[in-house]
Amino acid sequence: MPTLFDSFRIGEMSLANRVVMAPMTRVRSESQVADEMVAEYYAQRATAGLIVSEGTFISPEARGFAAVPGIWKASQVEGWGQVLDRVHAEGGRMVAQLWHCGRVSHTALQPSGSAPVSSTSTPARGAKCYIFDSRGEARFTGASDPVGLDDDGIAATIADYARAAAHAVEAGFDGVEIHAANGYLIQQFINPGVNDRTDDWGAQTVDKRLRFPLAVTDAVLAAVRDAGREPGVDFAVGMRISPYGTVNDIPLYDGVENTYVTLARELGRRGVDFIHVADQSSTTGDVVVPGVPRGFMEHMREEYGGAVIFTGGQDAQSAQEWLDSGLVDLVGFGRPYIANPDLVSRMRDGLPLADVDPDTIYAQGPEGYVDYPAYDA
Numbered sequence: 001m002p003t004l005f006d007s008f009r010i011g012e013m014s015l016a017n018r019v020v021m022a023p024m025t026r027v028r029s030e031s032q033v034a035d036e037m038v039a040e041y042y043a044q045r046a047t048a049g050l051i052v053s054e055g056t057f058i059s060p061e062a063r064g065f066a067a068v069p070g071i072w073k074a075s076q077v078e079g080w081g082q083v084l085d086r087v088h089a090e091g092g093r094m095v096a097q098l099w100h101c102g103r104v105s106h107t108a109l110q111p112s113g114s115a116p117v118s119s120t121s122t123p124a125r126g127a128k129c130y131i132f133d134s135r136g137e138a139r140f141t142g143a144s145d146p147v148g149l150d151d152d153g154i155a156a157t158i159a160d161y162a163r164a165a166a167h168a169v170e171a172g173f174d175g176v177e178i179h180a181a182n183g184y185l186i187q188q189f190i191n192p193g194v195n196d197r198t199d200d201w202g203a204q205t206v207d208k209r210l211r212f213p214l215a216v217t218d219a220v221l222a223a224v225r226d227a228g229r230e231p232g233v234d235f236a237v238g239m240r241i242s243p244y245g246t247v248n249d250i251p252l253y254d255g256v257e258n259t260y261v262t263l264a265r266e267l268g269r270r271g272v273d274f275i276h277v278a279d280q281s282s283t284t285g286d287v288v289v290p291g292v293p294r295g296f297m298e299h300m301r302e303e304y305g306g307a308v309i310f311t312g313g314q315d316a317q318s319a320q321e322w323l324d325s326g327l328v329d330l331v332g333f334g335r336p337y338i339a340n341p342d343l344v345s346r347m348r349d350g351l352p353l354a355d356v357d358p359d360t361i362y363a364q365g366p367e368g369y370v371d372y373p374a375y376d377a
Contacts, residue, residue, distance in 0.1 A: 001324045004316065005348050008049060008329060010236045010273050010307050013174055015049035015093055015330070018323065019344050020276075022311045022332035023052045023097045023177070023240070027067035027130055027138070027362050028369055032057075034069040034079035039086040040370045044341035046092025049330065052177050052240075052276070055099030056080070058164035059157075061117060063109040064101025064184070065130040066138065067364065071096060071164045077171045084172035095175035095236055096168040098161055098220070102185030103146035104248050106131055110144075117153060118146040119188045119195040119203075119212070124249040127183065130362060138364065154201060154212070157185075161216045162223035165237075169227035175236030176224070178216060181278045183248025186213050187241075190259065193251035206255070206262050213239070214266055221270060231271055238274035238309075239267060244290050245280035257296050264304040272306060276332065279312030297327040316347040342374040351375050 002008075008015045028038060042051060057063050057070040070076045080096070087094045103118035106129040110116060127143040149157065161178070168176045180186035188194050189212035195203035203209045217239065221231050229235035243260040246252060264275055277300075281291035292312070301308065310322050311332030319331035337343050338361065339354040346353055352375075360368020 001326070004319050004323060004331065005344070008307070010175075011232045012234050013093060013236055016047070016091065017049040017344055018330045019049050019319075019347070020309050020311065020330050020332040021045050021048040021051040021337045021343075022334040023054050023179075024334050024338070025054050025065055025068060025130075025362075026369060027065060028364060029069040030067045030364060032068065032070050033076050034083050036082065037366060037370060038069065038079070039083040042083055042094065043086035043090050043092075044370065045337055045343070046087045046090035046094075047342065047344045048092065048337070049344075051087065051092060051094040052332070053094060053096050053173075055097045055179055056164075058098050058100055059160040060111045061157075062100035062160065062185075064105040064116075064143075066109060066132050067130070071098070071167045071171070072160065077167045080168075080171040080173070088172070093174045095177050095238070096164075096171070096173045097177045097179050097240065098164045098168070099179045100157065100160070100185040101129075102188045103127075104143050104184055105129055105146075106141055107144045108133075108141075116144055116146045117149050117157070118185065119148060119197060119201065121146055121148045122194070122196065124183065127248040138362075148197065158215050158219045162219040165220040165223040166227045169224060169229050169235065175238065175273070176220060177274075177276060178213075178220060178237075178239045180213050181240045181242035181276075182245060182280075183250040186216065187250060189213065190263075191250055191253065193253050194249070206259050209259055210263050210266060213263065214270075217267065217270060217272060221272075232273055236273040238272060238276055238307075240276040240278060242278040242280055243296065244292050245278060246289050247280055252290070257293075257299060260296070261299050261303050264300045268304045268306055274307040274309060274330075275300070275304060276309040276311065277328075279310070281312065294325075294327070297325075301327050338368075339372045341372055346375055
């Protein structure tokens with residue numbers, strides 16, 4: 001069986017190891033453009049086999065957090081370009097996570113103070129957004145009431161995903177990850193406990209639940225090809241899912257396994273390169289969330305032949321156990337990467353991990369962002 005530190009290939013993209021830096025929102029981009037500090041942050045962590053960027057917003061309407069870089073306009077593409085130059089200079093590989101928060105947003109973040117959009121007009125109870133208030137102070141606040149997208153709005157949103165994918169090619173990313181997890185827009189269409197529509201975009205059947213995520217996938221694949229790259233060859237396209245997660249007011253429902261195994265099968269038929277499975281059981285505080293069952297991973301593996309990434313509360317030992325199972329190909333690490341830019345070498349050499357300062361996870365400036373040192377014996 002491969003070790004965590006063995007190489008891996010996705011299409012023609014060679015990864016130095018099977019460690020993935022998972023996407024993490026760090027709110028360091030007040031201008032919504034990735035800058036030199038963001039480039040330094042990712043370059044410090046470029047020994048990961050693959051970096052998945054923090055979620056990057058596909059449009060102004062997609063925003064649910066302030067101070068997060070987007071990818072819908074030229075200045076943002078240029079900003080990400082300098083990040084990719086630094087990461088590639090360090091020998092790293094990086095994909096852009098394409099993000100739309102849907103109803104997990106606030107009017108303060110929306111163009112002209114309009115309502116967030118979703119599959120539904122039902123608000124996300126308990127969900128939190130990150131805003132700068134009228135005094136310019138950063139804080140978390142509850143989500144605003146959303147409005148359900150009409151057909152034109154759905155078409156425009158799918159087009160936004162396609163444009164973002166094309167911009168990712170232009171910026172120099174090695175691929176894209178469609179964010180369909182954590183209770184954000186795509187999962188708001190998939191989940192029948194949220195999606196209360198009665199039209200063809202509803203969630204009464206598995207086929208209907210998957211209509212929106214597959215339409216987004218088809219648009220992204222087409223956009224990548226139109227931009228001169230080939231998915232599965234010189235540009236990776238993947239999707240992040242959290243089938244059993246309940247973050248952001250996402251209820252569990254009968255048929256979860258069948259829904260997501262069917263999604264995996266359809267992604268495989270389309271040539272999607274990887275599926276990134278997020279286990280939220282270790283990251284939800286006082287809320288009890290089930291882990292991703294091994295039986296689900298086995299079923300998905302039977303139906304999907306692409307690469308599988310598994311993320312959620314892992315350490316070097318548990319990550320190796322997942323690789324030994326043959327059910328996953330790469331393992332993602334989130335919070336450990338905040339304070340350990342050299343995480344790969346620390347795990348490989350059995351070195352202790354530094355602790356994260358929780359007060360600087362969501363903050364502005366370099367403290368707790370680019371000032372964590374590599375291990376010094």
